[in-house]
Amino acid sequence: MSNSPVIHMESVTKKYYIGEPNELQILFDIALDINEGEFVSIVGASGSGKSTLMNIIGLLDRPTDGSYALSGNDTKSLDDIQLSRIRNKEIGFVFQNFNLIPKINAVRNVELPLLYAGMPQKKRTERAMELLELVGMGDRYTHDPSQLSGGQKQRVAIARAMANNPSIILADEPTGALDTKTGRMVMDLFHKLHKEEGKTIVLITHSPELAQETDRMITISDGRIISDAERVPSLIRPDSDSDSDREGADAE
Amino acid sequence: MNFIESIKMAFASLMINKMRSFLTMLGIIIGISAVITITTIGNSIQKTLSNTFNTLGGATLELYLTVKDDYEGEWSEEEEEDMITLEMVDELLAQHPNELYMSVTQNCGKASIPKNDTVDLQVNMLAITDSQFKLPTVRKQIVKGRAISKADCEQCKHGCLVSDVFVEQYFKPNEDPIGKTLTFTMETGENYHFTIIGVMEYTELEKNQLGMNQIRNLDEIETHIYVPYHTMLKLSGKDPGEQTMSWVDIGWTNDCDVETAKKYCHEYFDEKYANNDQWEVEIFDPAEQMGMINTVLNVITIAISIIAAISLIVGGVGVMNIMLVSILERTREIGVRKAMGALNTDIRRQFVIEAIIICLIGGLIGVAIGITNGFVISAIAKAIMNSVASQYAEYITLTVQPSLTAIFVSLGFSMLTGLAFGYYPAERAAKMNPIDALRYE
Ligand SMILES: Nc1ncnc2c1ncn2[C@@H]1O[C@H](COP(=O)(O)OP(=O)(O)OP(=O)(O)O)[C@@H](O)[C@H]1O
Ligand SMILES: [Mg+2]
Numbered sequence: 001m002s003n004s005p006v007i008h009m010e011s012v013t014k015k016y017y018i019g020e021p022n023e024l025q026i027l028f029d030i031a032l033d034i035n036e037g038e039f040v041s042i043v044g045a046s047g048s049g050k051s052t053l054m055n056i057i058g059l060l061d062r063p064t065d066g067s068y069a070l071s072g073n074d075t076k077s078l079d080d081i082q083l084s085r086i087r088n089k090e091i092g093f094v095f096q097n098f099n100l101i102p103k104i105n106a107v108r109n110v111e112l113p114l115l116y117a118g119m120p121q122k123k124r125t126e127r128a129m130e131l132l133e134l135v136g137m138g139d140r141y142t143h144d145p146s147q148l149s150g151g152q153k154q155r156v157a158i159a160r161a162m163a164n165n166p167s168i169i170l171a172d173e174p175t176g177a178l179d180t181k182t183g184r185m186v187m188d189l190f191h192k193l194h195k196e197e198g199k200t201i202v203l204i205t206h207s208p209e210l211a212q213e214t215d216r217m218i219t220i221s222d223g224r225i226i227s228d229a230e231r232v233p234s235l236i237r238p239d240s241d242s243d244s245d246r247e248g249a250d251a252e
Numbered sequence: 253m254n255f256i257e258s259i260k261m262a263f264a265s266l267m268i269n270k271m272r273s274f275l276t277m278l279g280i281i282i283g284i285s286a287v288i289t290i291t292t293i294g295n296s297i298q299k300t301l302s303n304t305f306n307t308l309g310g311a312t313l314e315l316y317l318t319v320k321d322d323y324e325g326e327w328s329e330e331e332e333e334d335m336i337t338l339e340m341v342d343e344l345l346a347q348h349p350n351e352l353y354m355s356v357t358q359n360c361g362k363a364s365i366p367k368n369d370t371v372d373l374q375v376n377m378l379a380i381t382d383s384q385f386k387l388p389t390v391r392k393q394i395v396k397g398r399a400i401s402k403a404d405c406e407q408c409k410h411g412c413l414v415s416d417v418f419v420e421q422y423f424k425p426n427e428d429p430i431g432k433t434l435t436f437t438m439e440t441g442e443n444y445h446f447t448i449i450g451v452m453e454y455t456e457l458e459k460n461q462l463g464m465n466q467i468r469n470l471d472e473i474e475t476h477i478y479v480p481y482h483t484m485l486k487l488s489g490k491d492p493g494e495q496t497m498s499w500v501d502i503g504w505t506n507d508c509d510v511e512t513a514k515k516y517c518h519e520y521f522d523e524k525y526a527n528n529d530q531w532e533v534e535i536f537d538p539a540e541q542m543g544m545i546n547t548v549l550n551v552i553t554i555a556i557s558i559i560a561a562i563s564l565i566v567g568g569v570g571v572m573n574i575m576l577v578s579i580l581e582r583t584r585e586i587g588v589r590k591a592m593g594a595l596n597t598d599i600r601r602q603f604v605i606e607a608i609i610i611c612l613i614g615g616l617i618g619v620a621i622g623i624t625n626g627f628v629i630s631a632i633a634k635a636i637m638n639s640v641a642s643q644y645a646e647y648i649t650l651t652v653q654p655s656l657t658a659i660f661v662s663l664g665f666s667m668l669t670g671l672a673f674g675y676y677p678a679e680r681a682a683k684m685n686p687i688d689a690l691r692y693e
Binding site: 089 | 257264265268585589590591592593594595596598687690
């Protein structure tokens, strides 16, 4: 299992307005393998196609061409229901703009993947509260997204992404809307998930420093992978986990 | 995700935007309350009419002589031998003793009773059968003594029933009228003696008709005296068996119903008149007249209800419109739900249930308003009747009777409206591509 990659892409392309005069190709001939337990960052200029690639990885979108196998299964043959099931069970999304559902509280937001997994209400709430506790949001259960700060929202979103204990976490610029300190806190959460729970994490970021912290950095330019580099071991960041955790909590 | 969860979720999201949810319901509320108001009024009119009708004496069959359809001979007045005889009626009743009875009131003319040396009281003599006071149709109540019994008739006894007004006229305030014998001088000059066996009370309407309010002198009022039918026949020199009549009222007891009573009468008289060339006995059922009125009322009620139900379609379009807006507003939410693993069916169900709940709550509120309207209108009608036609008020019991069928049909219809007009928007939401929904600005 660990030998075959969880994510395996061969010559994946993505085009919009197909067949029209303004046909637009976003991704060109992407070949990508990501192994189980890897923490990968994707960097590149704005509009280069990072999110497009991420959405294909997360089964929110389909490639125009090429093949994509998730955990060894070709995704082309999957129908809507199967795609939904995989998104529900195997993948946790963290979005740049949080994408919490407004007007329902933190617990209910975290419950969403559990709801669609068919877990009964009581167990759902228990699990959601546990997860919120884990991301340091134990005192904000009943707050609506509108009553939370950006960092708090993103932590709720991370709790939600972890709800069904997925093996893959996809984070599209999770720190983009946050200040450095809060971003640090969120980043530490990912490190924790990666180290302690062995999650496969794919992270899109514009920050070279954050990208440096990951095992592997993929650079995309104009829809093509132009570099794919293992982290240089000497660049291990200083171990400041616990400090920044406390800082984050104080900042609230 | 199960059904109850979907319902809870739908309620939660309707609660988020209470004002909008209510305004969306308004169309449904108006439509349903209109339907319920109209059907309640229609139903109540029917109920009131039928109550009133029974009070005023509808619960008997009237049997009368009529010329046969296929009679081609010369038309002539009915002869004595063609007529229905009391003997026949008695025979018919004897066949079904606990089911049928005869209801007869025969005016025997005026009589006078000397009160003292100077004043004679004038009365109307009415010959009745024992069943007369058992009828729900006769609201007179025996306030003292007893009514005329079967034995009184069969044995031609000389007992009579007087009225409360007569007691006032004839007796001293504390005198007991029961057991006193009265002498009646008929217009023909004959004198009859009857002993008072009971006293009945006039209704207010009857007192009005007697002229109690206009006539100053109590002694001028002509009251009614009831005597046994058979006794009166005997006194007039006829044998009860030979008494003929061109019509007779037949009633039925609780052991029987109108259709069976009709059947019995037909069976008996069809056979009796089978050999009569010209005449046969026809049955007139006043309730059939009621039936026709009811049919007309039903048609009117249904017609107006349909028009009101059309307003439901307008309400439904309103629901659809709001659902489309709401789904557009919540496109991102739909995208997020799909990213979190919601199936198309989950999304569709969520929005369909929202639409159905809006319509169902609207329907329930509409039903409540409609029934309330029924009561309010009945109260107004009562007030008007009391001021315009108070003398009839006691005969007309206004009954408010919401139509259960209408309530269930309209609730069902409003749910259907929700389903019909909610399905398209919900389907649109369900079919959204997750990434497009997520990227929606
Ligand atoms: N639905 C769409 N229709 C047409 N073009 C699209 C669509 N979605 C994305 N694009 C185009 O694809 C290109 C890549 O977009 P993408 O969101 O992947 O960029 P990105 O690398 O994530 O950029 P950023 O760092 O700013 O988020 C953009 O030029 C965008 O205009
Ligand atoms: Mg992007």
